[in-house]
Amino acid sequence: MKSPIKVAVTGAAGQIGYALLPRIASGAMFGPDQPVILQLIEVPFEKAMKALEGVAMELDDCAFPLLSGMVLTDDPKVGFADANWSLLVGARPRGPGMERADLLKENGKIFTAQGAIIDEVAAEDARVAVVGNPANTNCMIAASKARRLTPDRFTAMVRLDQNRAQSQLAKKAGVATTDVTDIFIYGNHSPSMFPAFAHAKISGKPAREVINDDAWLMGPFCEIVGKRGAAIIAARGASSAASAASSLVDHVRSLFTPGSIHSVAVKSNGHYGFDPEVWAGLPVKTTSPGAFEVITGFEMCEFAKSKIAATNKELVEERTMVADMLG
Numbered sequence: 001m002k003s004p005i006k007v008a009v010t011g012a013a014g015q016i017g018y019a020l021l022p023r024i025a026s027g028a029m030f031g032p033d034q035p036v037i038l039q040l041i042e043v044p045f046e047k048a049m050k051a052l053e054g055v056a057m058e059l060d061d062c063a064f065p066l067l068s069g070m071v072l073t074d075d076p077k078v079g080f081a082d083a084n085w086s087l088l089v090g091a092r093p094r095g096p097g098m099e100r101a102d103l104l105k106e107n108g109k110i111f112t113a114q115g116a117i118i119d120e121v122a123a124e125d126a127r128v129a130v131v132g133n134p135a136n137t138n139c140m141i142a143a144s145k146a147r148r149l150t151p152d153r154f155t156a157m158v159r160l161d162q163n164r165a166q167s168q169l170a171k172k173a174g175v176a177t178t179d180v181t182d183i184f185i186y187g188n189h190s191p192s193m194f195p196a197f198a199h200a201k202i203s204g205k206p207a208r209e210v211i212n213d214d215a216w217l218m219g220p221f222c223e224i225v226g227k228r229g230a231a232i233i234a235a236r237g238a239s240s241a242a243s244a245a246s247s248l249v250d251h252v253r254s255l256f257t258p259g260s261i262h263s264v265a266v267k268s269n270g271h272y273g274f275d276p277e278v279w280a281g282l283p284v285k286t287t288s289p290g291a292f293e294v295i296t297g298f299e300m301c302e303f304a305k306s307k308i309a310a311t312n313k314e315l316v317e318e319r320t321m322v323a324d325m326l327g
């Protein structure tokens with residue numbers, strides 16, 4: 001029997017947490033023979049901790065063979081202790097009348113604290129995946145607080161955007177989602193991000209040739225993918241939860257599986273013209289569990305360059321808004 005992987009999850013009593021935890025405990029994230037210990041972190045309020053207890057009761061009731069233990073806590077130092085993976089889902093939602101800058105600052109405080117604590121108490125091989133919005137900038141803030149863990153240990157999720165793009169291309173072409181490959185997301189997890197359709201393939205052929213409708217790809221396709229989150233809220237009356245949880249499972253599983261090729265928001269280091277200091281969605285290849293290299297060399301047309309410039313501008317603006325929190 002392998003020794004368990006310790007997975008810390010913040011916002012564990014939230015709606016993404018509810019859809020995520022059974023997937024991790026069932027083996028979907030780390031494989032069918034890998035035990036896990038869930039270290040569940042919530043805010044120090046009775047209502048949240050009570051809800052967390054209820055979630056843990058349900059996990060008990062599933063009798064998952066791979067679930068070796070659970071820790072329920074409102075103390076991040078306890079929750080992140082020796083964690084191999086820290087999944088930062090919890091964040092403050094945007095309230096009425098709240099400006100983007102206010103949201104960045106409010107959430108910046110959370111990720112400032114969590115980045116420093118993870119650096120202090122998490123495992124030697126610690127990896128961090130940020131979902132709480134604005135995910136790219138929150139991830140940058142957390143990474144900036146680390147002295148022991150290098151920036152490549154901190155990633156943010158754009159996999160939901162990749163999955164949305166893959167599914168839209170499949171629908172348009174009338175094929176299975178598994179026939180669509182090499183669709184990567186560049187930039188921010190926001191409507192500004194760019195799904196680079198020119199490199200996508202459908203059954204091994206360029207998606208552009210198969211779909212044969214550049215006007216749709218450059219217009220409605222980018223729009224649908226970019227604004228899918230808002231469309232879900234309009235339809236469901238609540239933000240994406242099952243798909244976000246499933247995409248986080250994909251994000252971590254792909255980073256855990258050498259050879260996987262997928263989109264992750266990572267420190268850009270200047271690739272594809274991004275500001276070197278921002279966390280941008282980029283195509284990566286997993287080299288060993290938790291480690292990756294950015295796939296370079298994709299040619300960008302003028303349209304792609306302008307989309308990347310726009311999403312980069314937004315990331316730089318976000319960075320400027322939280323400049324006093326970095327380092």
Ligand code: NAX
Nearest residue numbers: 010011013014015016042043090091131132133135160244
């Ligand atoms: P919920 O409001 O249902 O749950 C959030 C939970 O986080 C709450 O239980 C809250 O008590 C907890 N929390 C807040 N601050 C915390 C802290 N400092 N430590 C521990 N727990 C804390 O939100 P949910 O729908 O689960 O969404 C969570 C986050 O994911 C939001 O920021 C949301 O914007 C973001 N999303 C990111 C996506 C992405 O692709 N990157 C897509 C889905 C989602 O919108």
